[in-house]
Amino acid sequence: MSSRFRNLFLAFGIIAVIIMLFTFDVSYDELLGNLERAGIYLPLVLLLWLFVYLINTLSWYVIIRSSGPANGLSFSRLYKFTVSGFALNYVTPVGLMGGEPYRIMELTPYLGVERASSSVILYVMMHIFSHFGLWLSSVAIYACFYPVGWGMGVVLALITVLCLLLSIVFVKGYRNGMAVACVRLGSHIPFLKQRAIRFSQTHKEKLENIDSQIALLHQQRKSTFYGALSLEFVARVVSCLEVWLIMNVLTTNVSFVSCVLIVAFSSLLANLLFFLPMQLGGREGGFALAVGGLSISGAFGVYTALITRVRELFWIVIGLALMKIGNKKL
Template sequence: CGLMGGEPYRIMELKPYTGVSKATSSVILYVMMHIFSHFWFWFLSIFLFIAFNPVGLSMGILLTVIGAFCILAIYFFSRGYKTGMAQKGIRLLTHIPFVKGWAQRFAESKKETLEQIDSQIALLHQQHKRTFYSSLLFELSARILQSFEIYLILKAFNAEVGIVDSILILAFSSLFSNLIFFTPMQLGSREGGLALAVDGLHLTGALGVYTGLITRLRELVWIAIGILLIKIGNKNQLPKDTSDNSKS
C-alpha cells in the first residue's frame, strides 16, 4: 500500500487501550507530525544549501519553488492542527469518483466520531504545545541522525563528504522519493534520488545506489523484527478498560 500500509494496523493495536476515536486521532497525529517534519526539514535544508554551496540562476529558481511548496504545506498542516483533519479528509473523498458515494455515507453515519477525532487532534496544539513542539523537534532530530547513516556508508567507500553534505543528500533524496510516493517501499525512487543527490556533490551516482541498497538491508531487518513482535509483542499484556467514555 505504498507508504500508507501501517495506519490501520496501528489503530487496531491501540483500539483496546484507548478506544476507536482516540486510537484514530493518535495515529492521524503521528502521520501528520511525520509529514509536517519532512516539510520543515526540506525548508530548512534550503538555507543550509545556500550557506555552503554556490547558487546559480537555475538552482535559485528550483530552491524558490521548493521553498514556496514547503511554506504552503506548512501553512496547510498548521491549519489542520488547529481545526482537525478527519472531516476535511472525508469531505475531500466525497469529490473523488468511485469513492464519493461511500465517503458521503461514511461522513453521515460517523459524523460524531469524526468530530470527536478532530477535537482530539486540535487539543494537542491548543493545550499541549510543549508536547507538540517536542515531538516536532524529535522528528527533525531523527532526520539529522538518519543523515549520519548516509555519512558512514559513503565514508566506507572513501567518499569525500561531510555531515552537511549528508544532510543535503538526505533532504533531496527524501523529497524526490516522496514526490513519487505511490511506489511500494519507494522502490527505485529512493535509489534514484540518492544517485542524483550524490551526483550533485560531484561524486559517482553509483555511490547513491549502493547507499540505497544498504539502507534497504537495515529496513528489512526492522521489518523482520516488527513481524516477530506482531506475533509475540502483546501476549502477556491485558488492556485496561479505555472506552471513549471511560474516565482517564
C-alpha cells in the same frame, strides 16, 4: 486487535517482501559482495535505526500521554507498534495506507477508537511535518555551503514555496482537525465517493470528536506539540548518520552536512513517487541525483541506496515478526 486482522496485515507484508526480493535490481552475488564491502558499517547502520525508532516512539508517546492516561499501554509495547507500523508503511503503495490502520487497531483496546485515531493522525502529521522542516533546513544549508546558480536557485525556490504552502495546510489542519477534511476529500474520489459519504454520516460525531482532540493539542498543549515535532525532526537528522556511515565505506571526504542534503533531496524525490512500495526506483534515482548535485560520484549514491534498501528489508522483517510477538488480550 483480533488475530484475524493481525494475520491479514502480516500476510500482506510477507507477500510484499517476497515480491521485493524477486524484483531486486542487482544479482545476489553482487549484493553479497556489496554487503561484505560494508563490513562493520552494516551492523552499525542496522543498529542506528533502533535509536531512530526509539525517538519516533517517544514523540508518539508524548502525544498519547498529553491526552490522558494510557491505560496499561507501556512504552515498550508502543515501540513494538511503531516498528511494525513503519514496516507496513514501507511495503504499502501510497505509504501511509497500511501502517496507520494497523496502529489505530492496536491502540483501540487501550485508548478507545476516537483517542487512538486522533493520536495516530497527530503523529502522522508530525512525522510528515518534520519532512518540511528538513527540506527547508536543507535549502538554507545548501545556500550557505554551496554556490547557487540560476538553475539551482529556481529549484531551491520551488522547494521553499512547496514546503511553505504544505506547512500552511498542516497548520490549518492542526487548528481545525483533519479527520472530517480527509473524509470530505474521499467523497470527491471516484469509487470512494458513496462509501465516504455514508461513513461521514454514520460516524459524524466521532469524526468531530477526533478533530477536537487534534485541535486541542495545538491550542492548549503547545509545549507537547512542539516537543513532539522537535523529536521527529531530531529523528530525521539522526537518520542522516546512516548515509554518513555508508559513505565512509567509500570515502572519508564526505561531511555530515553533505549527508543531510543527500537525505533531504533524495527523500523529496522519493516522496514525489509515493505511489510505489518502498519508493522502488525513486529512492535509487534520488540518491544518484542528490550526490551528483553535490559533485560526488553517482556510483556512491547507487551504493548508498542499495545498503539503505537492505536496512529497510531487515527492519521490515523485524516489524512483521513483532506483530505476532507479545500480544495480550485486554
